[in-house]
Amino acid sequence: MIVCSCTGITDRDIHAAVDWMRASDPLTIITPGKVYRALGKSADCGGCMKTFLxxxxxxPNTEVPSQLRGLRRAAQQED
Structure with a gap:
C-alpha cells in the first residue's frame, strides 16, 4: 500500500527500514525522521503522517528496547 504519494513510500518500505534499523542497532530509538532518512527521502506535505505513524x-520492532525503558524515571529519582 502506498503510504506517502509525494515520496512514493509504501508500507513495505517502512517495515523494511524499521527491520533494517533494528537489526543494525538493537538499541536505537526508531523515529519517523530516521525512517525517512533510511529511505533517502524527506517528509513533504505531511498529509501522510497519520498513516505513516x-x-x-x-x-513490533519500533518498541523501545527493554534496556532503555524507565531511564527517565530512574534519572528523576536520582535528583
Missing amino acids: STLRGN
Missing part, C-alpha cells in the same frame, strides 16, 4: 507503530 500507524504503519510505523504496527511494526
